[in-house]
Amino acid sequence: MSDPFILPQEETALEAIEAIKDELDLFDDWMQRYSYLIDLGEKLPDFPQDWQNDSFRVMGCQSQVWLNFCQKEDKIFFAGSSDAAIVKGLVSLLLRIYSGRSAPEILAVDPEFIKDLGLSGALSANRSNGVASMVKAIQSIASQK
Known part of the structure; x- marks a missing residue:
């Protein structure tokens, strides 16, 4: 099995x-962006069963989302997945931003980037809450390191 942790x-x-x-x-338009997100999710490394x-x-x-991490020296690497295609793409985006970074860098990223990317306006309330929960989980892990 390949390494499930995302490299920056x-x-x-x-x-x-x-x-x-x-x-x-x-x-x-957002239909094209949703297709892009689904493609990103399909390219995530396999998340161990x-x-x-x-x-x-x-x-x-609302969907099932799983997140794991490992620490190598001063960097935290994340692996993640979801049972929903678009959400799995959102997981991919978040891991691209956060995985392989130091705890201080992870904590310095303002979650406002979600709005700046236009994601919060284009996602359902449940998906937006899910993205916020994922960011909170990632930052919680970083705050303990």
């Missing part, structure tokens, strides 16, 4: 946010 694509979390914004701006339980579940999400 960009140097910093803020660069990742900018890159995601640029990618989302390529699409004319034995992690798909309440120990790793992110509470506050």
Whole structure:
């Protein structure tokens, strides 16, 4: 099985946010963006079946969302998945921003980026709450490191 933990694509979390914004701006409407999110979710590394339980579940999400992490030196790496296609894509975006970063960098990322990317306005209230719950879980992990 391949490593389920996400390696950073960009140097910093803020660069990742900018890159995601640029990618989302390529699409004319939210139907195209939803397709893009689904594609991102399908590209996530396999999340081990034995992690798909309440120990790793992110509470506050309507869909089932699982999150695990490991720490290597001063960096925290995340793995995640969901049983819903669009939510799995949102997991992918969040892991791209947060995984492979130091705890201080994770905690310095203002969750307002969700609004800046236009996600909060385009998602249902339940999905928006789920994204906020995922960010809160990631930042909670970082605050303990």
